[in-house]
Each structure stands twice: as C-alpha cells, then as structure tokens.
Amino acid sequence: MAPNIQTATRAVDDALAACNHAMRCSVSQSLKNNTPGEVVFARDMLLKIPVIVDLLSIQEKRQLLINENLRRQNAKRKEFDYVVGGEVLIKNFNPNKLDPKMEGPHQITRVFTNGTVEICRNHQVFERLNIRRLVPFCQV
Incomplete structure (x- = not known):
C-alpha cells in the first residue's frame, strides 16, 4: 500500500x-x-x-x-364511553399555525366494540374513525 x-x-x-x-x-x-x-x-x-x-x-x-x-x-387517561347520538371533535394531526386543532362537533351514528366509532360528516357521508382521533365534545 x-x-x-x-x-x-x-x-x-x-x-x-x-x-x-x-x-x-x-x-x-x-x-x-x-x-x-x-x-x-x-x-x-x-x-x-x-x-x-x-x-x-x-x-x-x-x-x-x-x-x-x-x-x-x-x-x-380519562375514561369515556361513546354512545350513539353523542357528539365528538376530530383531532387534526399536524395542523398549520392558523389551522384549527380540532374540527366538529360531529354526531356519532354507530359505536363498534373494536375501538372505532362511525360519525356523520354530513347527510350522505359517514366516516369510521378510531377513538384515539376523537375527543368527546362535552369535555372541551
């Protein structure tokens, strides 16, 4: 070398x-x-x-x-049981400075046992979300 x-x-x-x-x-x-x-x-x-x-x-x-x-x-942790007819806010992950951190309230239409909830975005759109993305509207 x-x-x-x-x-x-x-x-x-x-x-x-x-x-x-x-x-x-x-x-x-x-x-x-x-x-x-x-x-x-x-x-x-x-x-x-x-x-x-x-x-x-x-x-x-x-x-x-x-x-x-x-x-x-x-x-x-906070215990909360989601029920049909309740209202929730959806967390907005990584919002820009002026964007809201949550959107809603949206009404719950169905509750599933696997930790997901179906919400009504408008009269024709239903969305199934994990409860980790949701915040109960009554707690805000």
Whole structure:
C-alpha cells in the first residue's frame, strides 16, 4: 500500500478504537453508576481493577422507573364511553399555525366494540374513525 493509504487506514482504526473505548467508558442512564463495559466485563475500563456489579439492584431500579412512568401515563387517561347520538371533535394531526386543532362537533351514528366509532360528516357521508382521533365534545 502507498504511505498515504496506510496513514489514512491507521487514522480510521485509531478513531474507531477511541469511539469504542468512549462508548464502553461512558455512564449509561439506565445503569446509573456503572458503565456498560463494567457490567459486561466485570472490570473497570480505564484502570485494571475488578468491579463487582449488583445486577439485581440495577434491575430493581429500572423496574421502579418503568412502574413510575406507567403510573404517570395512566393518570393522564380519562375514561369515556361513546354512545350513539353523542357528539365528538376530530383531532387534526399536524395542523398549520392558523389551522384549527380540532374540527366538529360531529354526531356519532354507530359505536363498534373494536375501538372505532362511525360519525356523520354530513347527510350522505359517514366516516369510521378510531377513538384515539376523537375527543368527546362535552369535555372541551
């Protein structure tokens, strides 16, 4: 190989090695005080000393975080049963600045068990929508 190609190859290898070392030495959010390299190899990545990692405490901390996030998300949910004759607003996803965020109210003509509702857009147009796209008109 030419000297320029060898130099470039060596520079790329050095950069990849440095990136690999940095990833193993960085502290992960889910592992808190331990690096991924410490967990996998049971050794410190910078110093040649053994490290004892308590995997059970890491798992317990992660489970507590999962439970807390789930509790927070469930607290935002609102129970609502859609009934025929009720009115709903349709969410407008990705509206422009001046576009309305919701349109309606539209009257419900049928309710299905799979989480969809049929609404009446006008006298001849009926549309079947998922309830995730709807907001009850009484809650606005």
